[in-house]
Amino acid sequence: MATVERAEVLLTSPGRTFVTLRITTSDGVVGLGDATLNGRELAVATYLRDHVVPLLIGKDPARIEDMWQYLFRGAYWRRGPVTMTAIAAVDVALWDVKGKVAGLPLYQLLGGRSRDGVMVYTHASGSSVEEMLEDADRARELGYRAIRVQAAVPGVAGTYGVKKNGRYEPADHALPDEQLWSTEAYLDFAPGYLRAAREHLGDGVHLLHDVHHRLTPIEAARFGREVEDVKLFWMEDPTPADSQDAYRLIRQHTTTPIAVGEVLTSIWDVKDLITERLIDYVRCSVVHAGGITHLRRIYDLAALYDVRSGSHGASDLSPVTQAAATHLATAIPNLGVQEHMGYPDLTAEVFHGGATYADGSLHVSEEPGLGVTYDDAAAARFEYEPRYLPVARRLDGSVHDW
Structure with a gap:
């Protein structure tokens, strides 16, 4: 049985910042998941690197539903954009792996x-x-x-x-x-x-x-x-x-x-x-x-x-x-x-x-799978650049929903 051998959190800023999770299985299949949360990218990167990646190593990549429940229900502190984005990155990467193992595009x-x-x-x-x-x-x-x-x-x-x-x-x-x-x-x-x-x-x-x-x-x-x-x-x-x-x-x-x-x-x-x-x-x-x-x-x-x-x-x-x-x-x-x-x-x-x-x-x-590949050499040319979304203020100076 193949297992998750490696999970890497990748940051690059080619015009804007993206966070990508790359999962590699023990039989060499690679899956990609997006973990980008605009203006809070490092929060998700840290959540993945420090709290999620250690949980993935050695797991069966075919058990997508079980992994979703494990990361959501097993964490106790649920929901919120950082947690759900991190779970999404794992989930999509595992679907990408499953498609490649099956030799089928994901929609099939x-x-x-x-x-x-x-x-x-x-x-x-x-x-x-x-x-x-x-x-x-x-x-x-x-x-x-x-x-x-x-x-x-x-x-x-x-x-x-x-x-x-x-x-x-x-x-x-x-x-x-x-x-x-x-x-x-x-x-x-x-x-x-x-x-x-x-x-x-x-x-x-x-x-x-x-x-x-x-x-x-x-x-x-x-x-x-x-x-x-x-x-x-x-x-x-x-x-x-x-x-x-x-x-x-x-x-x-x-x-x-x-x-x-x-x-x-x-x-x-x-x-x-x-x-x-x-x-x-x-x-x-x-x-x-x-x-x-x-x-x-x-x-x-x-x-x-x-x-x-x-x-x-x-x-x-x-x-x-x-x-x-x-x-x-x-x-x-x-x-x-x-x-x-x-x-x-x-x-x-x-x-x-x-x-x-x-x-x-x-x-x-x-x-x-998804049909997307990640170019490490190109990504290395675009170092991380912190960028924030705007904040709106009313004409009287008070904060408004942006």
């Missing part, structure tokens, strides 16, 4: 194809409405059938989601960038530019918008009702999901579809949202919600209540996660859409292979 182990490709959405933004529309045109020319639109609110420097120099990477400061925010200005401005986007793009493009936890429940309810004529595919994270009860109030006032889950890490965090049909799309990610094993449970629960997947897929998740998410989305029956931002060229020097984009969809690799 998850039940085979439910679809030929995974519809994705990309980001379009601008410092003005005109720039945003131009960016949306570029996305449409690249074949995207679903586009998220964000425009800078005039006079508000802390507008979320607007690209700089053609790319959006919020974690770009050695210490948090403190950004001013005005909810009132946003609520006055955003409905107008969403209508402009719909008029410009027509009804043939799915239109998405990220509120990014910025509103109170009643503000979100009013916003959702005000933009119903835009026919959004979804409004994302209208209010912090710390209280699942808040979404009952929003649901009472608007039929605009709601997507939630990017920062949620377990099935218990979304259980009421799903079973009470308070959301339409669940956005938990492979890397932050305990890996393929646990995210499949979330999707299976969601399918019972007509809630579809909309997994978080920003470029702070490595190509390992993108590949895992695409394999899972290829197999599940209740896909909604998958986020796709792409990666800078430097990232592709470290991570080879994985999912590929064409004609508005991501397509899985047919290589055994």
Whole structure:
């Protein structure tokens, strides 16, 4: 019987920092798992290196479910983004190993194809409405059938989601960038530019918008009702999901579809949202919600209540996660859409292979396992660089949800 012989925690910063877990079995099979937690990367790296890796050595890599339960239930201190990201890294790496041992791409182990490709959405933004529309045109020319639109609110420097120099990477400061925010200005401005986007793009493009936890429940309810004529595919994270009860109030006032889950890490965090049909799309990610094993449970629960997947897929998740998410989305029956931002060229020097984009969809690799390899020589050229996500402050100086 093969056992886990070695487990390495790898850090590299090719444009941004990624943490990767590499498991090697006694018969030489290698599996990769993503352990990146944007702005808190070293916390997960330490958790893995000091507390998880010693538990893996000598274990049977085929016992994926047992390992998941061992790391989750056996640790006593459960859940939270650091723990669930570490568990996810192990889980995905073991699935990668299992696929390679079986000689099959991962989606085949998850039940085979439910679809030929995974519809994705990309980001379009601008410092003005005109720039945003131009960016949306570029996305449409690249074949995207679903586009998220964000425009800078005039006079508000802390507008979320607007690209700089053609790319959006919020974690770009050695210490948090403190950004001013005005909810009132946003609520006055955003409905107008969403209508402009719909008029410009027509009804043939799915239109998405990220509120990014910025509103109170009643503000979100009013916003959702005000933009119903835009026919959004979804409004994302209208209010912090710390209280699942808040979404009952929003649901009472608007039929605009709601997507939630990017920062949620377990099935218990979304259980009421799903079973009470308070959301339409669940956005938990492979890397932050305990890996393929646990995210499949979330999707299976969601399918019972007509809630579809909309997994978080920003470029702070490595190509390992993108590949895992695409394999899972290829197999599940209740896909909604998958986020796709792409990666800078430097990232592709470290991570080879994985999912590929064409004609508005991501397509899985047919290589055994995930189909991703890690280039140690390239990774060594990109030393770790600490970067923090921003912090938002209201105009009076008090801290607001970013």
